[in-house]
Amino acid sequence: MGSRQIVRNLPRAQRGVALLAMLVVIVTGASWMMMSALNAGSNRTALNRHDNARILAEAKHALVGWMITEAIEAGENNPGRLPCPEAAANIGTANEGIAAGNCTLPAVGRLPWRTLGLPKLLDAAGEPLWYVVSPGWALPTAVSLLTINSNTLGQLTLDGAANATIALVVAPGPALSVQASGSCTARAQAHNALAPDYRDYLECENAANPVDALFVTRGPTDSFNDQVLTVTTRDVLPGLEAAIMKRIEREIVPALKTVYGVGFSVPAATPVYPYAAPFVDPETATYKGVAGTTEGLLPFNKVTSCVEGADRCLSTSLITWLPPSPALSPVADDILTPGAAHINTSGGGQDCEWEDADVAYCEGEVHQHGSATDPGMIIRMSATFANVVMGLRTLDPTRVQVSVRDLSTEAWVPVATSPTATATLNAADGSATVTVNGQLPNTYAVAGDDRVYYQIRLERQIIADHALLDENDATTGWFVRNEWYRLLYYAVAQGQTAANLTSLPCAGANCLSVTSGGVQQDNKRALFLLAGRGQRNQTRPSAVLTDFLETTENTNLDTLFEHPRIDASVNDRIIIVDQN
Numbered sequence: 363m364g365s366r367q368i369v370r371n372l373p374r375a376q377r378g379v380a381l382l383a384m385l386v387v388i389v390t391g392a393s394w395m396m397m398s399a400l401n402a403g404s405n406r407t408a409l410n411r412h413d414n415a416r417i418l419a420e421a422k423h424a425l426v427g428w429m430i431t432e433a434i435e436a437g438e439n440n441p442g443r444l445p446c447p448e449a450a451a452n453i454g455t456a457n458e459g460i461a462a463g464n465c466t467l468p469a470v471g472r473l474p475w476r477t478l479g480l481p482k483l484l485d486a487a488g489e490p491l492w493y494v495v496s497p498g499w500a501l502p503t504a505v506s507l508l509t510i511n512s513n514t515l516g517q518l519t520l521d522g523a524a525n526a527t528i529a530l531v532v533a534p535g536p537a538l539s540v541q542a543s544g545s546c547t548a549r550a551q552a553h554n555a556l557a558p559d560y561r562d563y564l565e566c567e568n569a570a571n572p573v574d575a576l577f578v579t580r581g582p583t584d585s586f587n588d589q590v591l592t593v594t595t596r597d598v599l600p601g602l603e604a605a606i607m608k609r610i611e612r613e614i615v616p617a618l619k620t621v622y623g624v625g626f627s628v629p630a631a632t633p634v635y636p637y638a639a640p641f642v643d644p645e646t647a648t649y650k651g652v653a654g655t656t657e658g659l660l661p662f663n664k665v666t667s668c669v670e671g672a673d674r675c676l677s678t679s680l681i682t683w684l685p686p687s688p689a690l691s692p693v694a695d696d697i698l699t700p701g702a703a704h705i706n707t708s709g710g711g712q713d714c715e716w717e718d719a720d721v722a723y724c725e726g727e728v729h730q731h732g733s734a735t736d737p738g739m740i741i742r743m744s745a746t747f748a749n750v751v752m753g754l755r756t757l758d759p760t761r762v763q764v765s766v767r768d769l770s771t772e773a774w775v776p777v778a779t780s781p782t783a784t785a786t787l788n789a790a791d792g793s794a795t796v797t798v799n800g801q802l803p804n805t806y807a808v809a810g811d812d813r814v815y816y817q818i819r820l821e822r823q824i825i826a827d828h829a830l831l832d833e834n835d836a837t838t839g840w841f842v843r844n845e846w847y848r849l850l851y852y853a854v855a856q857g858q859t860a861a862n863l864t865s866l867p868c869a870g871a872n873c874l875s876v877t878s879g880g881v882q883q884d885n886k887r888a889l890f891l892l893a894g895r896g897q898r899n900q901t902r903p904s905a906v907l908t909d910f911l912e913t914t915e916n917t918n919l920d921t922l923f924e925h926p927r928i929d930a931s932v933n934d935r936i937i938i939v940d941q942n
Contacts, residue, residue, distance in 0.1 A: 410486035411589060414533040417483050418591040421491055421531045424478040426598050434605040439840050441609065442510030442602050444499045444529055444593075445478070447471025447492075454556045458482075464504050467497040468518060468575050470560045470568075473531060485533035485589070489553065492563055494518065494530040494577060511606075511844050512599055512895045513902060519576045520592060527592040530577060534563035535587035545578075546585050547571070564588055599895040600933070606846060607892055607935045615939050617830045617838050618754070618888075625757035626794070627786045632867040633940065634787060635854040635888045636661045636751050643905040644848035649674050651752030653792050656859065657919060660852040660890075661753045667827040680753065681825045683722075684746040684793055723819040728802060738802040743818050744795060747825050750785075751792035751860045758826035759783045763819045764800030774817060777802060783824060789863045796824055851891040851911060853923065858887040858940070867942055876936060877915070878925035887940035889923065891916055894933030 425444060433441035446465035452458050459476030473491040475482050483491050496517045498508060516528035537551035546566040553562055561569040566581040568588055579590045619633045628634045637651040638658035651661030668675035712726035728739050741764070762781040765774035781800040788795060800818050829835050833842040841847065856862065857872030867887060874886035893910035896902050900909040911917045912932040915924040926932045 413486045414589045415591070417485060417491065418531050418533055418589065421473055421475075421478070421480065421483055421493075422591055422593055422597070424480050425529065425531070425593055426601060428478050429598055430601040430605050433602055434608055436609075436613070436837075439843070440501065440506070440508040440510065441606060441840060441844065442499070442514070442598070443501060443508055444495050445474050446495065446500050448474040448477075453558070464501040464506065465495070466573075467495065467500060467502050468573055469495050469500060470564070470573050472558065485535065487534070487536040489534050489536075489563065492532040492534055492560065494532070494568075496528045497575070499528045507843050509844055510602075511846050512603060512849050512893065514595070516595060517575055521578050521580070527594050528598065529593035531591045531593065532564060532568070533589040535589065537562065538565060538585060538587060540565050540569075540585040541582065543582055543585065545570075546582060595895060600928070603892065603894045603933065603935065607937060610841070610846070610850075610890065610892065610937055613837055614830070614841055615937065617828075618939060621754045621756070621828050621830070622751070622785075622787065623756070625759070625783055625785055627784060628863070628866075633858075633887075634751070634860055634863065634866070635858050635940075636753060636755075637792065637859060638852050638854065639663075641851070641905075641907055643903050644910075645903040647674075648676060649753075649847075650676055650680065651749075653752070654861070656856050657851070657853045660847055660850050662831065662847045663753045664827050664831055665753065665755075665825070666758070666823045667832060676753075680749045681755075681822060682748045683822065684748050717819070720822045721819060723817055725815065725817045728814050728816055736804055738804045740799055740801050741816060741818050742797060742799050743820055744797045745820060746788070746793055746795045747822070748791070748793045750794040750825055751787065754828035754830050756826055756828045757783050757785055757796070758824055759798075761821035761824035761826070762798040762800065763817075764802070765817045765819075766802055766814045768814055781818075785825075787860050787863060789860050792860045794825065796820075798824075846892075849893045849910070851893065851907070851916075852888075853891075853921070854888040855886065855921070869942070873921075873942065875922045876925065876938070877922070882922075883941075885942040886923075886938060887942065889939050890937040891923070892935040892937060894935065897931060897933070 429442060429444055432438050432443070445461035447462065447469050448459055448471055449462035450471065452460050453472070459474055459482060461474035461477040465471070471493060473483065473493040485491060498514065498517055499510065501508070515525040517525060518527045518530065520526040537553050540546055540549045540551065542548035544566070547569065549561055551562040561571060565586045565588055567576050567578040570576065577590070580586065621636060622628050622634050637653055638655045639647060639649045639651050639661045640655055641658040644659060647659055649659055649661055649663040663674045663676045663680065665677045665681045668677060670677060712724055714722065714724040716722055722745065724743060759781060762783055764777045764781050766777060767774050777800060779801045781798055783796060783798045785794045785796045798818070798820055802814065802816055830838050831842065833839045853874055855868040855873045857868030858866065862868065862872070870884060873884055874889060875882055875884045876886055876889065891911055896909070897912065902909055904910070907917050911934050913924060913926045913934060915922060916926070916934050923936060925936050926934050928935070
């Protein structure tokens with residue numbers, strides 16, 4: 363018997379109660395079915411987001427790993443750079459997934475999965491991941507030179523927070539019908555796998571046209587389904603700093619050991635190191651070394667390879683003649699005669715003059731006699747220059763010119779044999795005495811006359827900037843351009859400076875000490891401390907050392923340092939420059 367018949371056979375009052383009960387059952391069942399469907403959809407969404415989060419994390423780790431791998435490579439001029447998005451022309455070809463060589467920044471495009479060594483990662487909707495990279499962190503042109511170090515910020519604004527991130531990885535989700543509201547532009551998205559338009563995959567602020575530096579992680583429920591993972595400086599800098607430490611050890615330390623090397627009278631096996639510049643705000647420092655200062659900034663100032671008034675350029679104030687110009691007393695000429703020759707002393711003999719504040723010269727007349735096979739006369743000129751060990755210096759022999767002319771012409775002709783130059787450091791004040799020699803030709807066989815006029819010309823710029831200061835140097839230029847010297851704390855043993863020339867190398871108490879794992883070694887001649895990214899309690903720019911270095915032992919200005927354990931609150935890295 364059907365339920366309707368049963369109800370019909372009941373008394374009227376009972377029939378009303380039964381109908382009400384059946385209605386409750388029907389409504390309850392419908393509600394259960396509806397809730398089950400909603401829960402299933404909610405669970406599916408949660409699972410999709412979980413799967414996306416896993417895929418996004420894999421992409422992020424690959425990006426960070428790629429950056430570190432590139433940064434540590436010799437010849438990488440922009441250590442710390444990130445790849446550009448996938449080149450659009452590669453989509454659908456055998457090169458799909460390879461990054462573009464350069465890109466207009468900020469750049470939005472598909473993740474360059476093949477460049478990163480990944481399979482083609484897909485989100486829960488089966489769509490390839492998208493990728494955003496900040497200005498300053500990828501190459502805008504094929505020959506761009508970036509400046510990336512521990513103080514470099516991201517330039518992407520995320521959810522209203524400026525400088526929040528350097529890159530984003532995005533799971534785009536299924537196509538939506540985006541409604542116009544707030545930062546959202548109306549668009550009926552249509553995915554095209556072979557010619558993807560970012561506006562058909564990303565929504566609202568993330569799909570701004572033209573692309574800008576503003577991005578978001580959330581938006582209107584019915585018009586936004588981008589799942590965004592950030593790549594921040596805190597994600598990449600620990601690995602980058604470790605890579606830079608290795609490159610400093612491999613490329614910068616050997617170069618520093620050649621300062622005051624070729625042409626200077628110091629033992630090659632025991633280098634002399636420059637005095638430090640006092641620690642001040644590295645962003646505004648002149649990097650001028652000070653006599654007797656053994657801890658602070660590396661004296662990274664320039665005197666010749668720079669423009670007056672430019673950053674770290676001290677050419678008018680550092681290397682000077684002793685005594686200063688225009689007095690001619692720094693020029694002392696000495697004539698050597700390995701052959702049969704002599705200086706004509708009649709009529710005043712030699713004459714020494716200042717050409718200008720930077721150039722001194724001596725002229726004279728030589729008489730050659732003996733035979734045509736005798737060597738030509740050697741002429742010598744010496745000068746002392748102040749403040750040589752207050753920076754990274756070398757000798758530039760091209761700043762000496764030796765010329766001759768005969769009695770019938772006013773034109774000076776450079777001698778065929780290149781002049782030579784040597785320098786002796788002076789312990790008392792860190793100056794250097796430079797001696798230059800030039801060999802004249804044998805004039806004995808000159809028809810009609812055996813006399814010749816000579817000129818030896820010496821420029822102040824013979825004390826030149828070391829190659830380590832050159833931003834275009836093939837090996838070390840990256841260090842200059844990326845300004846890692848602004849994050850180096852430099853310490854040198856007193857016994858390894860110009861003050862100790864007679865008793866090199868340092869020994870015992872004259873050396874620096876470093877503790878590592880509870881063991882103290884007292885044999886360090888010079889070292890660097892590489893300051894990492896700023897910690898939460900540190901403020902930069904700053905002239906306070908504790909805003910750069912964390913441990914007490916590395917900031918108390920004594921000669922004992924420590925290898926700290928790198929963790930979330932300490933990131934000082936010790937680099938040993940030299941040791942016994």
